[in-house]
Amino acid sequence: MNKLSKIGALLIIMLVFASGYGQRRPAQERIKTLKVAFITERLNLTTDEAQDFWPIYNAHEQNLEALKRQERREIRSKLIDFENLSEREAADLLQQSLELEREKHKLNMQFMDKISQVISAKKAFLLIKAEEDFKKRLLREIQQRRRGNR
Template sequence: MRNNLLLILLVFSITCSFAQSKERRDKIKSLKVAFLTERLELSAKEAQQFWPVYNDYENKRDALRKKERTQIRSKIRDAANLTEKEAANLLTQYLSFEEEEEELDKSFLKDISKVISAKKTLLLLRSEEEFKRQLIKQYRHNKGGGGGPR
């Protein structure tokens, strides 16, 4: 009986953790949309064309990174136990993912620059970096890190 209760509590806490994680991701996404819309000063017409292209890119990039994490990053942690041949194969896979990500980025920049001006495209790149920095700063602040080394 006690084991069942512990199992139920464990499943419940994991479920809550996933729900909180999804809520957090959704909140961050909403903040990012507002941040980019404001920074880029998108007109209604631009926004209507911009967001489908941007969201498609984000979805493809997220899927690629998830695939990389499951197929490569998890194995890199265990690199000391790999044979040289396995390590070489893993390195080849890693380079392939890097190339795929670079191609995705190039394709996105070509596509998005058809929707918004070159100047706004550059502003998008800068704004994404600024958003990441603000997110990290906020995370450190919330965790009590103060942003500096400990």
């Protein structure tokens, strides 16, 4: 792919990305932008792949974020006062937590089914690895900044 095509693909990706995440805080926006660039570089997506890939990826990320918000709202907020929960309330929270985990698993399975139709199986595995590598890199940078601020 020539340089102009890569720039065009990156611009398309950024536009798709920006339209889906316009209401986030600046730090979250920056992290998301870095993540998109990291994944784009690692997967070496063609222009056509990028046009199909990013809408599916962004929708998946939004669905996962909605589940995380639900988890924070329905489960973690109640765990703050964990010592005062009855056994029955704890059992109910555990069932809710398990159901949310099942839903996350279902979403991930559906995502992999969809994404494997637009990118190769090898790139699908590269995506999994790229996301893990990005998380590790982000955690390392956060730890280094914390050490530097002490």
